[in-house]
Amino acid sequence: MTRSLPDFPWDSLAPYKRTAQQHEGGIVDLSVGTPVDPTPVVVQAALAAAADSPGYPLTAGTPALREAVVRWFARRRGVTGLDPAGVLPTVGSKELVAWLPTLLGLGPGDRVGIPAVAYPTYDVGARLAGADPVVVDGLTALGPLTTATAPKLLWLNSPGNPTGAVLGVEHLAKVVAWARRHDVVVASDECYAELVFDGPHAPGPAPSILDPRVCGGDHRGLLAVYSLSKQSNLAGYRASFVAGDPALVARLLEVRKHAGMIVPGPVQAATVAALDDDAHVVAQRERYAARRAVLRPALERAGFEVAATGAGLYLWSTRDEPALDSVARLADRGILVAPGSFYGAAGERHVRVALTATDERIAAAADRL
Numbered sequence: 001m002t003r004s005l006p007d008f009p010w011d012s013l014a015p016y017k018r019t020a021q022q023h024e025g026g027i028v029d030l031s032v033g034t035p036v037d038p039t040p041v042v043v044q045a046a047l048a049a050a051a052d053s054p055g056y057p058l059t060a061g062t063p064a065l066r067e068a069v070v071r072w073f074a075r076r077r078g079v080t081g082l083d084p085a086g087v088l089p090t091v092g093s094k095e096l097v098a099w100l101p102t103l104l105g106l107g108p109g110d111r112v113g114i115p116a117v118a119y120p121t122y123d124v125g126a127r128l129a130g131a132d133p134v135v136v137d138g139l140t141a142l143g144p145l146t147t148a149t150a151p152k153l154l155w156l157n158s159p160g161n162p163t164g165a166v167l168g169v170e171h172l173a174k175v176v177a178w179a180r181r182h183d184v185v186v187a188s189d190e191c192y193a194e195l196v197f198d199g200p201h202a203p204g205p206a207p208s209i210l211d212p213r214v215c216g217g218d219h220r221g222l223l224a225v226y227s228l229s230k231q232s233n234l235a236g237y238r239a240s241f242v243a244g245d246p247a248l249v250a251r252l253l254e255v256r257k258h259a260g261m262i263v264p265g266p267v268q269a270a271t272v273a274a275l276d277d278d279a280h281v282v283a284q285r286e287r288y289a290a291r292r293a294v295l296r297p298a299l300e301r302a303g304f305e306v307a308a309t310g311a312g313l314y315l316w317s318t319r320d321e322p323a324l325d326s327v328a329r330l331a332d333r334g335i336l337v338a339p340g341s342f343y344g345a346a347g348e349r350h351v352r353v354a355l356t357a358t359d360e361r362i363a364a365a366a367d368r369l
């Protein structure tokens with residue numbers, strides 16, 4: 001299994017990190033999207049109140065959690081008719097992304113469609129199942145398809161990591177119609193939906209694959225993958241879920257019960273509290289909007305062109321030079337970023353600059369730029 005996996009990309013950044021650490025003002029690490037602001041008090045309190053937890057939690061999630069997810073999708077994403085049986089908590093969404101092809105029973109000979117520049121775990125998940133990742137850059141790029149040659153699973157990511165692009169209702173509806181024609185399961189990773197800053201979809205949330213304007217209220221063959229890591233500063237809790245087609249979710253649940261893929265009880269309680277509170281999400285979006293407003297013009301003044309996409313936690317930036325030249329140039333100024341090549345060959349002349357640093361570190365980066 002490990003032979004089929006790529007080297008872990010971030011390990012290769014070690015020399016640039018050492019260079020950046022030598023800067024007299026210290027490193028500004030913008031290479032990963034790990035939140036740095038406090039976990040909201042309302043969520044910490046719910047975790048603490050549920051700390052006495054001697055028994056095994058439900059793999060399916062408590063009824064309270066499943067209902068909180070249904071309420072949140074209705075209130076924030078305009079999703080009606082979501083069945084609580086179509087909701088399942090996951091141990092962070094990276095876990096689900098990495099194992100979904102395996103949990104769906106895909107294997108050698110099956111194809112998994114992934115975006116051209118993408119979060120690397122979509123590719124990893126296909127490989128873990130022994131399936132073949134294929135870049136799907138537009139639906140016609142796959143050519144004429146039969147049920148035998150069509151991908152079994154197609155990943156979407158909107159707003160996208162690393163580009164920040166948002167897929168609109170019309171685009172999503174076309175993908176769903178295509179997927180239904182070819183019997184393809186669509187998994188839509190939407191964890192940045194509440195973090196929209198500019199453009200026609202601001203201030204968000206971005207449309208969901210489960211939105212009735214996208215799927216006509218029919219969730220068959222569709223899964224929305226969601227995480228509270230980013231919008232609620234809960235990456236340390238591993239609080240996330242998948243929602244959509246109850247028949248698909250039942251298949252996932254059956255394997256996950258046998259395999260012990262269970263979200264801890266106190267984290268399930270904390271997830272309910274986080275989903276029921278919108279105020280902290282608005283405050284967090286405003287923090288990131290302010291950092292974006294400082295960092296983006298500073299990158300542009302330093303000669304970078306920044307993608308005009310408007311959402312997510314990254315500035316997808318290029319000086320039209322090889323990615324590692326840009327990484328080295330920024331490391332000399334004490335700023336660590338990720339080369340676009342981590343996200344696919346199409347990113348080889350970009351860098352990904354994360355907004356996940358304190359106001360003080362973002363100001364330091366802007367100053368140096």
Ligand SMILES: Cc1ncc(COP(=O)(O)O)c(C=O)c1O
Nearest residue numbers: 033092093094119161227229240
């Ligand atoms: C597109 C995308 N999906 C999933 C994840 C995983 O998030 P988590 O495992 O914290 O839920 C990330 C994290 O950066 C991401 O960018």
